[in-house]
Amino acid sequence: DSGVTQTPKHLITATGQRVTLRCSPRSGDLSVYWYQQSLDQGLQFLIQYYNGEERAKGNILERFSAQQFPDLHSELNLSSLELGDSALYFCASSVGRVSYEQYFGPGTRLTVT
Amino acid sequence: AQKVTQAQTEISVVEKEDVTLDCVYETRDTTYYLFWYKQPPSGELVFLIRRNSFDEQNEISGRYSWNFQKSTSSFNFTITASQVVDSAVYFCALSEETQGGSEKLVFGKGTKLTVNP
Numbered sequence: 001d002s003g004v005t006q007t008p009k010h011l012i013t014a015t016g017q018r019v020t021l022r023c024s025p026r027s028g029d030l031s032v033y034w035y036q037q038s039l040d041q042g043l044q045f046l047i048q049y050y051n052g053e054e055r056a057k058g059n060i061l062e063r064f065s066a067q068q069f070p071d072l073h074s075e076l077n078l079s080s081l082e083l084g085d086s087a088l089y090f091c092a093s094s095v096g097r098v099s100y101e102q103y104f105g106p107g108t109r110l111t112v113t
Numbered sequence: 114a115q116k117v118t119q120a121q122t123e124i125s126v127v128e129k130e131d132v133t134l135d136c137v138y139e140t141r142d143t144t145y146y147l148f149w150y151k152q153p154p155s156g157e158l159v160f161l162i163r164r165n166s167f168d169e170q171n172e173i174s175g176r177y178s179w180n181f182q183k184s185t186s187s188f189n190f191t192i193t194a195s196q197v198v199d200s201a202v203y204f205c206a207l208s209e210e211t212q213g214g215s216e217k218l219v220f221g222k223g224t225k226l227t228v229n230p
Contacts, residue, residue, distance in 0.1 A: 090158060
């Protein structure tokens, strides 16, 4: 158990809908990262927050957004969902902004039908 | 941009065999970090090791060992006396500095290891 929690574990929704994925980092970790894992793209970095502020953006679509709250938990919002958004979404946390190992949550499996 | 190549897509071995998973990386950074993660069938990503670019000493942890060679830009992972529980997808990753002064991980495509009894 990495100490990172993610809810829900599974999510099935229809195209065009909007969903919110939630992540609680390990106690003491200030950085939260979101990754998407799909069969064709592999593991891809989406976005990072550090102590409430956005720090880095990767291949995140405009239909996706995230935020980190004062209690350091983070939410990833996915809207206007398409079939291709079906994937495993991981949240990871680390102590600092750079050069630390990232500990991953169990992931949320999103299926868009 | 940073790149990580894991040329072996799938490896199958028999229990107790030694197996080496290859990882080759590309980076322009002088300081960087390399990682290995394990993804068992249950799906979670388990952190195994982090090495920085200045430390080329090999590392051993139980049946696991890592060989970092800067000259060949490789960071290979060896499992000695493999066990069925080692069956998983293994990912090599490289840190990449972002514009905001932070860091993200760039992952290879992974190597699926199957250890047969």
